[in-house]
Amino acid sequence: MTDTPYTPFDIVFVVGGTHGNERTGVTLVQHWLQNPADVQRQTFTTRLLLGNPEAIRKNVRFIDRDLNRSFLPQHVDGETAEAYESGRAREIAATLQSDRPGKRTFAIDLHTTTAKMGITLITNTDSVNLAIAADAQKRLPGARIYCFADSDRINSCLRAAADGGLGVEIGPIPQGVVRHDTLETTYGVVQEILNTLESFNEGNFAPPDPHLPVYLHDRHMLYPGVPSGAPPVFIHREIEGRDYRPLAPGHPIFHDLNGQVVCYEGVDTTYPVFINEAAYYYENIAFSLTRKMPLASLFASG
Template sequence: MASLNRVVVVGGTHGNEKTGVQLIHRLQNNPQELTRESFTAQTLLANEAAIARNCRYLEQDLNRCFTDELLSEAAANKEQALAQAINRQFGPKGPDSKTEWMIDLHTTTANMGITLVVQQHDPIALDMAHYVQQKLPEAVIFYENNTSAADPFLCSVARHGFLIEVGPIPQGLLRWEIFEQTRQALSHSLDFIERLDAGEIDLESPREAEVFQFVEKLHLPRNTAGEISGMVHPDLQDKDYHQLKPGEPLFILDTGQTIPFDGPEPVHVAFVNEAAYYDQAYGLSIMRKRSLSWKH
């Protein structure tokens, strides 16, 4: 097996997302599923303390601790210290990382189906998303054009990071169809790396794919004390990746009053009513649907 082609599959970055944890256990017991002709992937259970407590994190979201700034300063809490330890083991983050690929497994309470997240404009990672989408046409590519330094995700420690997000599923639960969709997306991702190593992926041809590019998160309605005073409007609930036009219902106050979307142009939505975002009172993410082209 090629030592330079180091591939790490991660579960439990969020301790209450049990699908990734369960899949890591399966892979550890069935290592042939991690093995391809040119490599055998490693596994990592990222936040074992949070997994044990069935909570997202102990003090800070681990998947927001991998910016260059947080990796370089004195750790202020358990997750920041853990992020720095993961970076030492698998990084260091940047072009000289000893990890070529890191694939992080996540779930969401939102109705997002199979979502393939590419956080940076990395043509190779976009190639992987494009390949997996060809195998699983229902999959959606979620794109955010971060710089490496600003990318807070754990998978940014590797030279190429990729995140698989599947839902809807409540936190702390397992459901077979979500587990199986995650397993299939991961298997196709590992196949892509094998085909790339074998020279079967044409890097000379430009690519184009429909993506949903992150714009911003919108807060739920809050009162003057900062308490949540409303919720996602029922017309928008479960409508992830649907279009939202100016004037259409966005939120509804607990009094029953509708709050319309007041943006200047139509957008698309994702992470609609994501339970994990209630710690910061976010209700959904705004996305821009676009055709993205890239080449090597």
């Protein structure tokens, strides 16, 4: 971990509806726009933002392309520059950076999942983001930290446009609906992240426990290719809903209605997440594989 003193954040953006059919964040942002004192703190200004208004209006994930994969220069200015979400990414990046230089911004991006992910805090390997995730987790029993190494995938997401940020994933909940329990859980998660940022800004902040377990993204598991005329396969009953539980080599992961089973062929035990996530069907992704490791080992190789 870094020994550099932590630099406070000046503006915290709470973002809902980056995916237009994830209504929990949309509903909370709409609530807080009417009740802004709920999300204000002494040491920073909180701003509220709806990520993808057109997708929210249609209750769909996106219009032309995934907004949360649209923040790299090649998306904003490249061949996809005409996409609705590329325009939105330009606007959001400008908003997140409008008070620079001299102001540090942090983005809390609110998502939901159809997978049984519980409370998940998503971050890159930036030591400040990890420290904030670790501190927030102490306030959120059962929450897990899902971490992505530096890559186009993580650098193309909305919160990468701010100086710091966390993604919040809560599930399971179907797409396109609001439920009281998910709403209340997400409400509490945002409050605790804001409380963490307040402590961080006040310097009342301990470095994270180096032994804290984190789940490092490894790769996606695609649905197996099915020859034309063969029956379709789907997630095996034995891993359905078992996000973050160990999956050993040889364990069943897919089957079909004829009883044909496909087993996991990796060499090491993995920890699958986003199992049977509805939003990933169009990309043929069945789930993602992670490696569970102590926080300190993320930095072991420098």
